[in-house]
Amino acid sequence: MPTSEAQEVLFGDVARQARSGDPQAQLALGQMLLNGVGVARDESAALRWFLASAAQGTPMACNMIGRSCELGKGVAIDLHTAMLWYERAARAGLDWGMYNFATGLTLGWGGEKDLPAALAWYRRAAALGHCKSFNIIGGFYEDGWAVARDLRRARAYYVRAARCGDFRGCFNLARFLLQEGRDAEAERYVAMARQMGTKEFLEKMDAFLERRVNA
Incomplete structure (x- = not known):
């Protein structure tokens, strides 16, 4: 059965379960509709x-x-309402909800920025193994946001992010390795970031590396 046909059959099965009231099927159906x-x-x-x-x-x-x-998917962009839903997901124990709610607190989507509260939520997500949260916490320590600047702790969090597959964590760890003169290891993590990173991210990464070479 061709993939497209198989997907159509799967969609029909999920739709029937969703209409019967199954909440997990409703979630899955929403994701299928969102992604086509x-x-x-x-x-x-x-x-x-x-x-x-x-x-x-x-x-x-x-x-x-x-x-x-x-993101304005099926509704007008509304960051305040987004935060209400993220908080609901976060308080229900979902790591992605914690991460997204923390991001909103960091950027001030709900009004004023609240970096200490954001860090607390990133820590809760990280405690559940949320990969991107490790990287963000590393950034808090590297830049001294809501905590005393601590490059040792920043590096440790970047290691955890890189090891669980976050491309930004890979690049951030590579930056530290380059500073330590461990170029071969750094190149390995740059290659990992290149495999997983978005186009926009890779452009920024390459610009950073080029500046370092020309410095």
Whole structure:
């Protein structure tokens, strides 16, 4: 069965379960509609299914509603409402909800920035093994945000982020390794970042490396 046909069959099965009231199927259906898997992309319909799942207490559905509001997927961009949903997901124990809520606190989406509260939520996500949170906590220590600047701790968090596959963590660890003269190890982590990073990130990484060579 061709992949597209298989996806259509899967979409039909998930849709039937979602309509029967299964909250996990509702979440999955929303994600399929959001990404156009087995059906044409429909962000508004995706949001409706996320709302249905969230009404039954599904933390990831709350997080996805937050993402929809943050990015304007099926609804106008509304960072205040996004924060309400992220907080709901965070307090329900979802690592991604904690991470996204902390990001909003860092950037002031809910009003004033609150770096100490953001760091506390990043720590809670990291305690659950959330890879990107390790990298962000490393940044807090490297830049001295809400904590005393501590490059040793920053490096340790970048190590944890890199080892669990965060491309930004890989690059940040590589920066430290270059400063330590451990170029071969740094190149390995740069290569890992290159495999996983977004186009925008890679452009910034290459610009940094070029500046270092020409310094």
